[in-house]
Amino acid sequence: MRAFFRIFLLIIVLLLLVCGGTFLYRSRDRQPGYSLNLDIKPAAPKNVKVGFAALKITPVLPDTWTDKNNDAKYSEEDGDTYQDRNNNGKFDAFWLAGFHSQRPANGIHDDLWVRAVVIDDGQTRLAIAAVDVLGLSHNNVVDIRKALPAEAGITYSIVCSTHNHEAPDMLGMWGESMFKTGVNADYQAFIEQQVVKAVTEAANGLQPARLRFVQDLTGADTLIKDTRKPVVKDAGLYMMQALAADKDSTLGSLVVWGNHPETLWSKNLDITSDFPHYVRTYLEKDLGGTVVYASGCVGGLMTTHPSQPVQDPRTGKQILEPSFEKADAEGRQLANLALNALKTDTTKAVSTINIRLLAHTFELPLDNNMFKLGVALGLLKFGYSSWGNLRTEMAGFTINSAAGPLASFLTIPGELYPEIANGGVQQPEGGDFGIAPVETPPLRNLMQGRYKFVLGLANDELGYIVPKSQWDTESPFTYGLQKSPYGEVNSVGPETAPRIHHEAVSLLKRL
Template sequence: MRFGIAKDLITPDITTYMSGYASYFDRPFLGIHDDLYVRTLSVDDGHKRLLFISLDLLFHDAALTRTVQEWTERHFGFPPDRLFLTYSHTHGGPAVRGYDDVSQHSGEYEAFLLTRIQSCIARAMANEFEGSLEYGSAAGDWNINRRLPVGGEVTNNPNPQGVKDDRLHVLRVLDTTGKTRVILFNYACHPVTVRDTPYISGDFPGRACQLLEAEYFGAVGMFFQGAGGNSRPKVTAYGGSFITCTYEEVDEMALSLTRSIKRLCRTPGALSPVKLTLDASQFTVRLELEPFPKSYLEELAANGYPGLRKIAVRVLDKYDDMPDDIELRAGLAKLSDSLYIAYMGGEPCCEVKQKLEALFPGVTLLFFGYADSTAYIPDDKIIAEGGYEAEGSAVEYGHKGSLKNGVDARMAQAFKNAYDRLSKR
């Protein structure tokens, strides 16, 4: 088995607007608290290769992934199906194309970002080594459900009884000397610890990567966001609402998370060898929309916050020509006969992952969400309940309506088809 690893700085070197909160609109960042990175891992079982890319950004539209896939295929013969690119979803990053209003993102930063991603891929290909892969997991109580039913409506407040994914997944790559070269961890939680503090930061995922790299000199820490659409850091839940925390509290959360990872790595038998049999399939899932009345969009265009007003105006201008569905990018990566990674755009909610896991008994399923800025991805139950993830955020993503019931069946069919293809090869 061969692996390649690299990371590159993607912190803006120019002043840009920020992404993730309405309060950031037309506000440039005031400074850089900690740097942002792109990290790349290539995995080769001797027959097929997979490439995983993580970026310390909120997210981007799917066009960036397609551009990176096409470039990698031209330069390294890498099939697009085998390149998986996702975002940590930090709310401490710069505005980017495809999610933020066109007046917010910087063309200069977009060009810089693409160049750094390409450089990181090229150096990962040049930095290949023989090694082995191990997998383990642990429970981690760092997140909390943010959908609280109150008076027949769903509010955005801490819900200690709400469903959440508390599983911390860890993949460790060792070279032939037994040295740790990569620590990849996967957890589901919005990186919004300091909320709309106007400083560039990777939040808790970025800090955890720093701590792991300090612990394992020469290694690269990599974070992949899970189905964290309806969860927030538990440390931000206080007095029945969510508060703005400090960078010291970011550090405490990251230290706790890192200690769990280190405990897994140091406990005999906690990580098991993975016999690689690589394969992958990427596909799209069409999800139907329930269009909003034009009067609703007209109200947002007149009275919404500044960024939302602009989006609502654009949706109204194109309303009659817009499709009544959206196209969700998704995929499945096979690491071994019993270890798979589900891959999905948008902001998937915890229930989406749980329902996919139930399709594949006997298989451990990691879940990499936030592959692009499609929309929040709820399950049918959340759609019926309503709330921000179901309908309140739809216009922010530039859609003419919210998702219709039927998501569960469409997801199940698409992922089951992909699993059937990969399991039979």
């Protein structure tokens, strides 16, 4: 009997050691020792050069499937079947990110892209790449940077996700089930390679240019619904247009707006870049060049909800139901706002600039138990930079003329609630911490120049960045709600917003 217990205990110890070793391996730092601390002061203004590139990242769908009960979830128990087009005896799916798991792509409506712009002031060569996926981790971004060829001469690269909910999962949370990753490793590697190629191509295509900045701070308000109180939107549409140095032709444009690309909503099974596809299509048709679309402050939750009508600017028709027609009308409205801003804004294009740049990595505590479980199960592969902490990154830069700052840019590693950027953080009764607003002053109050770009989901995707005074997971709930509001479940934790705000304020003051 004693021998039995000794063997039993030995087996238990071995199992614990195996499980512990597996957990430690899965939670390992994927970029050990990586750190960044850039502080680049501007030289005298010089002639600016700009380059653009656009490369497709649309996957090839091996198989298709039949959704028997039209719930957009693949389940053989519901009678769903797949068409084994590659004849390998299994369902090869690209799992769409966002909304819910078990949502395999079933067709392609329009292409997904990585689009890049490179700006060179003679001293600093800055790259911004926007990718039509829901999110990329900081680990992906570091892999991309390590792969950039030295001859591209990139001083600093920013990789943003548009936060598209109609593209394959790149984070691991939306697979066949909650215990299976949705990431196709080969496809993820392909996306990283395409970002490297796009940035390199944009750098190789640098040419003398003039920069012009415009904005419309209110016109897109009717396209957004804030589905969580307090109602604070980031409706501003911000645009940087790059013109050829010696003529009025457009080389390309950067457009930033704060809204979830999920207008097609949860039942859509076609791969698409959602409304950004139409923004880019219409602007490129009217202006020429390459349009790079990036998302701003999308937390809150900023969305074109199915209850939010969108008016088709051509017909005047109000479109309510999620559809490509609705996404088209939304994209056309945004393009029209940008075009009108170009016509009415009196700001002149400048050909000589300099860039002031700050960027640094820092750590955040991971307090979300579901995310911790995802790390332990190997679904989330970002790993801990130190025990219980994640490495992430922020950057800020200004583009200046001889007269001073023209525009400022702030990168945010996730989905920032607009009240942190624009003001309006509240202390609602029922908040878990019962504290006054922490994330003050509003970040845009500290940004220089007339045009203040906030680039969301930049260099990381930490989920929702919820003001700590509004954090609400325990009863009684804020604003008289009967259950906890949506947001915290997809946030790293309650310390995320205070820490990011602190890092941003410090960075902006140094700028």
